Amino acid sequence: MNTADQYLKAIYLAQRIEDGPASTGTLADMLEISPASVNEMIGKLEERGLVEHEKYKGASLTSEGIERAHDSLQTYCIIERFLANVLEVEEFRDEARALESVIDDTVAERLDTIIDRPSECPDCFDPERDFCEHLEVGPDGCAD
């Protein structure tokens, strides 16, 4: 997943958490980068028609941006579910975050042929807990 798609996914999730535009601060925390870098990228995404930015409020995805963010989140869900259910990785959330930039969408599509993913994916992704609400995990949020 490329950097732009990771940003779009983060904006999509931040908008769901904040129930409104995604603030620079929230995005900087989610992406673990400086607010200046976030603003720079938001500007680029705005030029490409994927994001609308309102000063002092934050960033909102356009319909094209939502579509791409949806695809990126689905790729991310595949990676998480694959790690948790096939490789049986306990810390699947941390590892999915570390691996998402190296796993291409086409690779995720192939991995998807061996996992059992709910049809409503990625709408069932819980942005607060950072994984699919249907994924069976232990009380500590780790895979069983």
Next chain:
Amino acid sequence: MSLGQRVSSDHQLTRLLQIGVVLEEVVESRAAHHLDSLPPAERTAIDEEIRELLTEAAEESADHRERLEALIEDLEAETVAYEEINALVDAQYGPPEDTDGVLYDQLANEETAYKFYDDLIDAVEASDAEFAIDRDRLLETLYEIREEEKEGVEEVAEIMEHRA
């Protein structure tokens, strides 16, 4: 979330190699399933060329898997057994409608594998991390496998072209 494509630790490298093994197992298993799934009439009529392609693809994937497993073993980790992945393929498998569908799937297999190794090589080359296995040996293995995947893509594309 981690921005930027690079492999920064043995742990991450191991995980990516394990994913490579699973991808090879998926290719191997799907190729075997394709041969079994074709209706009997088509199975006998299926070109010798395609039968050979699927058999070779399965053999090549098994070979790639073994080479990746050797690296993973030196990183002191384990891989998912072929039988487990074969069972998962079996549970989700929807056979392609016809021979063209089989070829498209095979093309997707080879292209995906090529893309995976290409990205992995970039991510290793972009990193200055010291791995527990020799970096030259790691890259050499990945270059060789990527080259074979590239040849695989060309082979399938060629068959598809002269069938069109």
